[in-house]
Amino acid sequence: MVEIVAPRKRECERCGRVDEWDPDKQTWSIVTKDGTKQSGNPHCLHEWDINGTFNPLAE
Ligand SMILES: [Zn+2]
Numbered sequence: 095m096v097e098i099v100a101p102r103k104r105e106c107e108r109c110g111r112v113d114e115w116d117p118d119k120q121t122w123s124i125v126t127k128d129g130t131k132q133s134g135n136p137h138c139l140h141e142w143d144i145n146g147t148f149n150p151l152a153e
Contacts, residue, residue, distance in 0.1 A: 104142045109134030113142075 102115045104122070111134025113122040125132045134140070 101144045104144045106134050106138060107141045107143055109138040109140070111135070111138065111140060 100115070103112065103125075104115075105112050110132070112125040112127075112132040114125050115121075116123045
C-alpha cells in the first residue's frame with residue numbers, strides 16, 4: 095500500500111531557509127525558531143530540497 099503525502103516542509107539546500115506549508119492560506123510561510131525567522135539568505139535563489147524533484151513514490 096502506497097500513501098502519497100504532500101510535502102509540508104521544505105528546506106533550502108543553499109542557505110538553510112526553512113518553510114512550512116500553511117494549508118489554510120495555501121502558501122509557504124517561513125519557520126520561526128526561538129523567535130528568529132529561518133529566512134536564510136534574502137539574496138539566495140533557494141534550492142528547495144523538494145523543489146521539482148519531490149517524489150512521494152521514490153524508493
Ligand atoms: Zn536559499
